[in-house]
Amino acid sequence: MKNIISGLLVALILSITITSCRKKDDTPDELKTGSAKVEFSHVMGMMSPTPFELNKQYTHHMTGDEMTFTMFRYYVSNLQLIGTNADGEAITYSEKDSYHIVNVAEPGSLILDLADVPVGTYTELKYTMGVDAERNTTGAQDGALAPSNGMFWSWNTGYIFLKAEGTSPQATANMNNFTFHLGGFEGTNNIITAKTTNFGGATLNVTESATPTINLKANPGMLWHSAPSLSQTPKTHMPGATAVSMSSDFYGSVSFDKID
Amino acid sequence: MRLSLKIYTVFCTISIFLLILASCKKDPTLAPKTPTIRLESLVPYYFPAAHYQSNKNQLQEKRIALGRKLFYDPILSSSNTMSCGSCHKQAFAFSDAGNVTSPGEVGQPGQRNSPPIFNKAWNTSFMWDGGINNLEVVPFAPITAPHEMNQDVKLLLQELKENAQYSNEFVEAFGEAGITETNFYYSLAQFMSIMISVDSKYDHVKQGSATFSIEESKGYALFKSHCNTCHTEPMFTSYNFENTGLYLQYQDKGRGRVTSNTTDDGKFKVPSLRNIEITQPYMHDGSKQSLQEVLNHYSQGVLSHPNLSPELTGGLPINADDQKALIAFLKTLTDQTFITNPDLANPF
Numbered sequence: 309m310k311n312i313i314s315g316l317l318v319a320l321i322l323s324i325t326i327t328s329c330r331k332k333d334d335t336p337d338e339l340k341t342g343s344a345k346v347e348f349s350h351v352m353g354m355m356s357p358t359p360f361e362l363n364k365q366y367t368h369h370m371t372g373d374e375m376t377f378t379m380f381r382y383y384v385s386n387l388q389l390i391g392t393n394a395d396g397e398a399i400t401y402s403e404k405d406s407y408h409i410v411n412v413a414e415p416g417s418l419i420l421d422l423a424d425v426p427v428g429t430y431t432e433l434k435y436t437m438g439v440d441a442e443r444n445t446t447g448a449q450d451g452a453l454a455p456s457n458g459m460f461w462s463w464n465t466g467y468i469f470l471k472a473e474g475t476s477p478q479a480t481a482n483m484n485n486f487t488f489h490l491g492g493f494e495g496t497n498n499i500i501t502a503k504t505t506n507f508g509g510a511t512l513n514v515t516e517s518a519t520p521t522i523n524l525k526a527n528p529g530m531l532w533h534s535a536p537s538l539s540q541t542p543k544t545h546m547p548g549a550t551a552v553s554m555s556s557d558f559y560g561s562v563s564f565d566k567i568d
Numbered sequence: 569m570r571l572s573l574k575i576y577t578v579f580c581t582i583s584i585f586l587l588i589l590a591s592c593k594k595d596p597t598l599a600p601k602t603p604t605i606r607l608e609s610l611v612p613y614y615f616p617a618a619h620y621q622s623n624k625n626q627l628q629e630k631r632i633a634l635g636r637k638l639f640y641d642p643i644l645s646s647s648n649t650m651s652c653g654s655c656h657k658q659a660f661a662f663s664d665a666g667n668v669t670s671p672g673e674v675g676q677p678g679q680r681n682s683p684p685i686f687n688k689a690w691n692t693s694f695m696w697d698g699g700i701n702n703l704e705v706v707p708f709a710p711i712t713a714p715h716e717m718n719q720d721v722k723l724l725l726q727e728l729k730e731n732a733q734y735s736n737e738f739v740e741a742f743g744e745a746g747i748t749e750t751n752f753y754y755s756l757a758q759f760m761s762i763m764i765s766v767d768s769k770y771d772h773v774k775q776g777s778a779t780f781s782i783e784e785s786k787g788y789a790l791f792k793s794h795c796n797t798c799h800t801e802p803m804f805t806s807y808n809f810e811n812t813g814l815y816l817q818y819q820d821k822g823r824g825r826v827t828s829n830t831t832d833d834g835k836f837k838v839p840s841l842r843n844i845e846i847t848q849p850y851m852h853d854g855s856k857q858s859l860q861e862v863l864n865h866y867s868q869g870v871l872s873h874p875n876l877s878p879e880l881t882g883g884l885p886i887n888a889d890d891q892k893a894l895i896a897f898l899k900t901l902t903d904q905t906f907i908t909n910p911d912l913a914n915p916f
Contacts, residue, residue, distance in 0.1 A: 447704030
């Protein structure tokens with residue numbers, strides 16, 4: 309009798325061991341994953357927008373300033389997809405270490421790869437323009453949040469959420485340079501902006517094979533939608549009212565284009 | 569027969585359990601098991617809890633040693649001529665040996681007096697204007713500042729990676745990941761954390777192993793009446809920002825520059841008075857050369873700036889004898905152990 313009991317015990321433990329380490333082939337439907345992408349494209353102008361490029365002169369539609377950009381980059385973070393999985397259950401996918409610097413000088417950075425997305429149908433994308441407050445106070449971090457990426461204020465700790473730099477004949481007060489470093493995560497200076505899109509009613513279908521892309525459009529010119537001419541304000545280098553108003557206009561311009 | 573069967577069953581169960589454990593993948597980035605050091609165990613009972621507590625960056629001997637090496641290594645500056653130790657000298661409690669401001673790589677002057685470094689794990693903010701909010705990212709500022717060490721951190725990390733000894737030491741201290749930007753900051757944060765000054769005569773008196781002289785006692789009593797609100801014991805700072813009426817108009821706005829509030833103009837972080845005897849000159853701009861000059865200011869030189877600390881309105885009622893006693897007391901805050909501790913000295 310005792311032999312049988314101990315034999316059963318060993319068998320039980322063995323079966324627990326074997327089943328606890330799973331192979332991917334045995335993955336039930338609700339744990340199958342695929343990928344998706346979020347791609348940013350940039351345009352300038354209001355009436356008939358044209359593709360935004362660095363080192364190209366534009367005449368701003370509101371201020372009339374002639375602007376040639378040499379740099380345009382910004383943080384996008386905390387991406388989430390909301391939808392239902394293959395079993396019809398509601399799910400939220402949250403990207404791990406979701407911090408990205410979208411940099412028009414680096415075409416690769418315009419495409420964000422979302423990995424390990426549960427197979428399913430998604431109706432909403434949530435994302436944040438900027439870096440959440442907690443990360444602005446937790447010290448040393450790697451990857452997109454490393455201080456050495458040039459998007460971090462050294463003497464007044466905090467991430468520079470957006471950098472727009474270039475030259476303009478109107479920016480006389482700043483040797484014809486315009487340099488806008490926008491950031492701020494505290495109190496009335498907080499410009500962190502949560503965004504969401506429901507794809508205009510379309511859906512994002514994530515399968516194990518195909519990788520659909522959510523296309524978003526942003527308009528750098530919108531930074532000056534209600535801001536004064538560069539002849540008056542050629543730069544901003546700290547959190548404050550200028551950053552609040554400019555970021556509000558630009559972040560507001562980021563919108564859904566299409567899924568393909 | 570029954571006993572050996574029981575033993576056999578237990579043995580099988582245990583070995584299968586161990587097999588389960590072994591089959592679960594280990595995180596290769598975890599540092600080898602090293603004992604961690606608790607700051608609380610190194611300071612007197614009357615110290616408050618440290619502010620900097622990082623579960624990701626627990627104090628370990630090898631990390632501290634690495635931080636110490638980096639602190640004194642001129643490889644950190646762009647022309648490899650300046651280290652942290654160039655402006656933070658142990659004999660002066662890691663302040664800059666009597667310099668009003670410290671010259672940068674090619675001699676450029678700074679704007680503020682180099683603060684001493686001790687007990688930084690208790691700071692709630694860093695720099696004279698509190699602009700930096702975490703100990704780990706403090707070094708990033710002087711390392712990258714053009715008028716200081718003028719270095720590009722990405723280039724610096726490349727230089728460290730090309731150094732076989734650093735490569736090994738980082739792996740020993742942090743595991744497989746080795747030299748990363750974060751591990752670099754972690755090392756320096758650990759070394760700064762371990763720079764604790766807790767062994768002055770004042771501390772001995774507080775712990776009952778020494779007594780103040782009559783003059784020092786008198787000074788301590790005066791200190792508690794007139795200075796303790798801002799220079800609060802036992803850290804000798806409240807960590808708040810105060811305006812001490814040095815000027816009617818401050819060229820350097822201090823805290824006001826960080827908060828953009830004019831009510832913060834001319835306010836600077838209250839410095840700790842520990843080791844004050846050896847960290848001259850004084851004030852954010854190093855404008856007071858001696859403790860006597862400081863007390864002259866507090867007794868008769870305070871200007872009525874709108875943001876002046878209320879405690880200083882009209883100056884402090886301290887006559888010449890009082891000032892002598894206060895200085896005697898302030899000298900009891902010097903920590904010889906700290907400034908001669910070989911574990912904090914230049915290892916090169």
